[in-house]
Amino acid sequence: MANEYIGASVFYFNAEGIEEKFVKSVTGLGIKNNATTDVRGSGKSGKVIRQNTPGQVEHNNVTITLNYNGDNSIYDWYLKCSKDGESREWDSNRKAVSVVGYAQDRSTEVIRINLTNCFPVSYTAPEFDATNNDLVTEAIEVAIEGFKIERSTKSLSN
Numbered sequence: 001m002a003n004e005y006i007g008a009s010v011f012y013f014n015a016e017g018i019e020e021k022f023v024k025s026v027t028g029l030g031i032k033n034n035a036t037t038d039v040r041g042s043g044k045s046g047k048v049i050r051q052n053t054p055g056q057v058e059h060n061n062v063t064i065t066l067n068y069n070g071d072n073s074i075y076d077w078y079l080k081c082s083k084d085g086e087s088r089e090w091d092s093n094r095k096a097v098s099v100v101g102y103a104q105d106r107s108t109e110v111i112r113i114n115l116t117n118c119f120p121v122s123y124t125a126p127e128f129d130a131t132n133n134d135l136v137t138e139a140i141e142v143a144i145e146g147f148k149i150e151r152s153t154k155s156l157s158n
Helices: 073-082
Strands: 011-015 023-027 031-033 036-042 048-053 057-059 062-067 095-102 108-124 137-143 146-155
Touching: 011 023, 073 108, 073 137
Parallel strands: none
Antiparallel strands: 011 095, 023 062, 031 057, 036 048, 062 137, 095 108, 108 137, 108 146
């Protein structure tokens, strides 16, 4: 399977305790090193000496859009972390999240992206429109502390 292109639509999502969800998209995954410009000082003739140095690493929030089927597990996760007017238990409700891409045979795992220490920061409820032919969706945006991309050749039959 080396060098096989991966179909963007052949993937699976899970978060600890939230499985078998039909996911429409996962967007926003990224990392950035915020370089700083540091003035080291001023030299002969007033020449300013600058040096760019690595700054804080920043992980983008990730948005997961799911086809809604009446299962409220995504909404319930959000409420556990962000219910207004009550104790917010976001730290104890962080989850490991995985997005797994499969080869065209739909049984061989070729890439796994593991997101660490995720908690929801926003939730978008299903919207209804009588003129729309699309499936109803819900979306959750999660803050992450890191991610790791792993290559794999694990078959679902293993």
